[in-house]
Amino acid sequence: MAKKKVMREMDFSTEEKIKNAARVVFQKKGLAAARTRDIAEEAGVNLALLNYYFRSKEKLFEIIMYETLTNFAKGITGIFNDENTTLEEKIGLLVEKYLEMLTNDPNIPMFILSEIRNRPKDLLEKLPAKSVLSNSVAINQFGEMAAGGEFSEKDIPHLLMNLLGLTVFPFVGKPFIMALGGLDELEFNTLMQERKKMIPLWMKTMMSVK
Amino acid sequence: MAKKKVMREMDFSTEEKIKNAARVVFQKKGLAAARTRDIAEEAGVNLALLNYYFRSKEKLFEIIMYETLTNFAKGITGIFNDENTTLEEKIGLLVEKYLEMLTNDPNIPMFILSEIRNRPKDLLEKLPAKSVLSNSVAINQFGEMAAGGEFSEKDIPHLLMNLLGLTVFPFVGKPFIMALGGLDELEFNTLMQERKKMIPLWMKTMMSVK
DNA sequence: GTCTATATACGGATAGAC
DNA sequence: GTCTATCCGTATATAGAC
Numbered sequence: 001m002a003k004k005k006v007m008r009e010m011d012f013s014t015e016e017k018i019k020n021a022a023r024v025v026f027q028k029k030g031l032a033a034a035r036t037r038d039i040a041e042e043a044g045v046n047l048a049l050l051n052y053y054f055r056s057k058e059k060l061f062e063i064i065m066y067e068t069l070t071n072f073a074k075g076i077t078g079i080f081n082d083e084n085t086t087l088e089e090k091i092g093l094l095v096e097k098y099l100e101m102l103t104n105d106p107n108i109p110m111f112i113l114s115e116i117r118n119r120p121k122d123l124l125e126k127l128p129a130k131s132v133l134s135n136s137v138a139i140n141q142f143g144e145m146a147a148g149g150e151f152s153e154k155d156i157p158h159l160l161m162n163l164l165g166l167t168v169f170p171f172v173g174k175p176f177i178m179a180l181g182g183l184d185e186l187e188f189n190t191l192m193q194e195r196k197k198m199i200p201l202w203m204k205t206m207m208s209v210k
Numbered sequence: 211m212a213k214k215k216v217m218r219e220m221d222f223s224t225e226e227k228i229k230n231a232a233r234v235v236f237q238k239k240g241l242a243a244a245r246t247r248d249i250a251e252e253a254g255v256n257l258a259l260l261n262y263y264f265r266s267k268e269k270l271f272e273i274i275m276y277e278t279l280t281n282f283a284k285g286i287t288g289i290f291n292d293e294n295t296t297l298e299e300k301i302g303l304l305v306e307k308y309l310e311m312l313t314n315d316p317n318i319p320m321f322i323l324s325e326i327r328n329r330p331k332d333l334l335e336k337l338p339a340k341s342v343l344s345n346s347v348a349i350n351q352f353g354e355m356a357a358g359g360e361f362s363e364k365d366i367p368h369l370l371m372n373l374l375g376l377t378v379f380p381f382v383g384k385p386f387i388m389a390l391g392g393l394d395e396l397e398f399n400t401l402m403q404e405r406k407k408m409i410p411l412w413m414k415t416m417m418s419v420k
Numbered sequence: 421g422t423c424t425a426t427a428t429a430c431g432g433a434t435a436g437a438c
Numbered sequence: 439g440t441c442t443a444t445c446c447g448t449a450t451a452t453a454g455a456c
Binding site for chain 2: 028029030032033107110112113114116117118120124133134154155157158160161162164165166168169170172173175176177179180181182191194195198202205206
């Protein structure tokens with residue numbers, strides 16, 4: 001059996017420590033509320049090193065945002081462009097993958113969406129998925145089903161919004177939902193696991209409402 | 211016919227002008243990114259007057275946030291506690307009301323949720339709806355339907371999340387969705403109008419999946 | 421109540437020693 | 439590469455004249 005390499009914080013280079021800390025702080029607080037001092041403290045390094053490795057807070061932010069967007073989009077495009085799966089299978093895989101990812105990293109959706117609010121044009125240009133999505137295999141499969149009379153062509157944007165909303169919204173509203181429902185972290189995560197089975201089922205019924 | 215009183219900006223008191231401007235700026239940019247200078251300019255008043263009428267940016271923010279939360283919750287509690295409507299009717303009324311409100315004021319959900327992210331305990335204490343919701347007529351009606359075997363008791367939190375998500379999520383992700391779908395403002399609003407009929411229908415089908 | 425001018429605080433960035 | 443000390447712009451808040 002191969003010896004597994006366990007990385008401790010100490011094993012990271014200073015540059016990596018800063019990036020990891022920046023990811024945590026930016027994703028939790030957003031660009032405007034994040035302090036470079038928070039990041040330095042989180043990373044356990046001297047404040048001046050942030051400017052040594054990354055010229056400015058803005059540059060550091062852009063790196064984190066770019067990586068976050070790319071990583072987030074990667075999952076969608078991969079699944080949505082597989083020629084060998086049905087639409088139903090794609091939905092199941094997507095929901096499974098994103099619920100898993102977001103359970104581990106629940107701040108990502110709010111991070112992306114709130115920063116887009118503050119700098120729409122700047123960030124939306126960098127959206128890799130834009131034209132990729134509209135030419136995807138999944139969209140074609142939606143179109144075929146509509147042509148087959150399962151639902152109307154006009155419903156496709158709604159169905160996509162619903163898929164995204166049912167999966168992502170609970171994380172965007174996580175503190176709100178936890179407070180309203182009196183849930184602790186574990187109970188919330190259990191609900192999210194349940195949704196792996198439920199969302200594909202709901203999507204299926206919504207796609208048969210003529 | 212009675213003469214309708216048309217209020218122009220001039221007709222507002224300085225205090226009202228500041229509050230109206232603060233609402234716009236805070237809801238658009240959030241507390242951290244909003245500048246008092248932006249608010250003063252938006253209101254068309256001298257910067258020093260903000261501190262004259264409201265001791266600080268924080269105080270002004272708290273007033274706006276409190277009003278926004280109260281106003282947002284008011285709609286839910288009213289509809290959810292009506293003894294004389296069925297659950298199905300309540301869902302229809304709620305969706306209709308909120309899609310209308312949010313089409314006119316699309317920044318509210320992101321404003322509330324992103325500020326809750328930054329100051330969870332502080333703001334969530336002020337949530338009026340917390341215990342109100344769990345004792346509401348609507349929740350009892352959900353329970354009755356579950357007892358009648360329409361769906362499982364365990365599904366109720368999911369169904370509430372879905373109702374909220376299907377209605378509110380498109381506004382939280384508005385710039386993202388518009389960019390991804392290549393939609394302009396009018397097309398987006400048209401979709402939201404369509405959802406007034408569709409969400410209640412989808413909810414109905416989700417509440418019959420045994 | 422409203423203005424101009426200014427004080428004060430905070431946060432990002434840098435100079436320079438080690 | 440890393441540290442301490444400090445600079446400097448920006449933003450909030452206030453003093454004081456009108």
